[in-house]
Amino acid sequence: MDVLVSLCKRRGFVFQSSEIYGGTGSCWDYGPLGVELKNNIKRLWWRDFVQRRPDVVGIDASILMHPNVWRASGHVENFTDPMVDCRECKHRFRADHVDAMPWVHYCAATKGNKFTVKPGEPCGHCGERRSLCPQCGKGTLTAPRQFNLMFKTFMGPVEEDAAVTYLRPETAQAMFVNFDNVLQSMRLKLPFGIAQQGRSFRNEITPGNFIFRTREFEQMELEYFVNPRDTVDGRPADEHWHDRWIEDCLAWYKRYGLRAENLQLREHEKDELAHYAKRTVDIEYRFPIGWSELMGIANRTDYDLKQHAKVSGKSLTYFDEERKDHVVPFVVEPAAGVDRSLLAFLSDAYQEEEVRGEKRVVLRLHPELAPVKVAILPLLKKRDEIVRACHAIRDELARSWSVAYDDTAAIGRLYRRQDEVGTPYCVTVDVQTVGDAGEQGDDRVTIRDRDSMEQVRVPRAELVPVFRELLEGGAWKDVAARFTPAAAKDSA
Ligand code: ATP
Secondary structure (H helix, E strand, O other): HHHHHHHHHOOOEEOOOOOOHOOOOOOOOEOHHHHHHHHHHHHHHHHHHHHHHOEEEOOOOEEEHHHHHHHHHHHHOOOEEEEEEEEEOOOOEEEHHHHHEEEEEEEHHHOOOOEEOOOOOOOOOOHHHHHOOOEEEEOOOOOOOEOOOEEEEOOOOOOOHHHHHEEOOOOHHHHHHHHHHHHHHOOOOEEEHHHHHHHHOOOOOOOEOOOOOEEEEEEEEEEEEEEEOOOEEEHHHHHHHHHHHHHHHHHHHHHOOOOHHEOOOOEEEHHOOOOOOOOEEEEEEOOOOOEEOOOOOOOOOOOHHHHHHHHOOOOEEEEEOOEEEOOOOOOEEEEOOOOHEEEEEEEEEEEEEEEOOEEEEEOOOOOOOOOEEEEEEEEEHHHHHHHHHHHHHHHHHHHHOOOOEEEOOHHHHHHHHHOOOOOOOEEEEEEHHHEEEEEEOOOEEEEEEOOOOOEEEEEEEHHHHHHHOOOHHOOHHHHHHOOOOOOOOOOO
């Protein structure tokens, strides 16, 4: 994790929020490359799950909602985590996280020496198990108290109880309260989905692990409404669609580069199911901190629509033409975190390898995720014609893709910098391109592939179609085979 945090800061992906004031606990700012990567994740998710599907539409709702939304949804009463405090060092913990932490132990069998023991294991010297605060190893912990994770605020200029409202802790509720608006305006037929991306806020007791758990984060959520009276292949429709969404979400993460061996499904036990859920499955990723939730896919039944209908007094039903009856749809909810997805994509893409005795750090990001698609690099920055040609190429490619120009180091160094931020292709302009000593140039440029480090010389006029092919899923080897390979692999 430290390696990723340091790369993110050094190369402009993620900075600590308000760093010059000492930082704000658990808040992070996305830098120039981070915002591109994050936008790419959101754009691909929207494209694949909203635009390309005939059965899903999107919304973008307000973060501040009527306070009754959170009473109806059960968040005011139930959106809590159990919290314990150390009576000695006053540190606060989520009660259900304490056993998963390494713990500090002053061991009586070794004259009180201090050890840090692995989570859940007894001390190797005295055999004792943790009973005190895992952080200081001295204080006892209080009994758990329920702590509500919603951020409270006031709507309007008067800070009184009647004005209390909340920053949304999930984006989902806006899809339920807008169910009828969307149904009527878009004339939809079940099954259909409503999707949304946006910020959510949770006053987490123990945020941390970089952008894995923060108090302000972004979600990509989809509520897929199904008719509970329908069956698909002999199974209740909600159960069928739940399995389909689990498969589709898993396939989506794999398509954009997460390796199968780093992904697993985890079924929620009956006693950990949320109060509204019939079944929940998490997609877990092998983060640098270990296997943890990347996203959850829950069958929320008809709980939310019924609750909002009850509290608002408005009907939230669907007219089933076939049965000539009103029905309250069931809902399957794939809920993903943008920031956690970004962390997973970064950590899966990060590789260190040795190239001719030197360390090469490369982010093997899927080209559609890469913050910069093409870097244009001059071989000699002192030759005006070369620099001019580079800028002209940059301007041409920038009409379609996010590109970069860099002339602040020698070519080997420039390639390494682009490898480190995951740029899939570099274009180099050299003397041969522009000509020398009265001799006409060949107007060909070198394209270098990040993963194989192979290079080919391509006529400048063909750059746009070649990159269209490569960046829309074409294989490098097919492009390379059509053009004469340049001096094999880069010797830098
Ligand atoms: P956890 O068990 O890790 O607290 P959760 O089960 O409460 O997560 P959900 O309510 O299912 O999370 O939210 C859906 C997704 O939103 C999560 O899978 C995660 O990707 C993201 N998410 C939730 N809480 C946070 C947070 N504090 N920081 C960053 N991402 C979050």
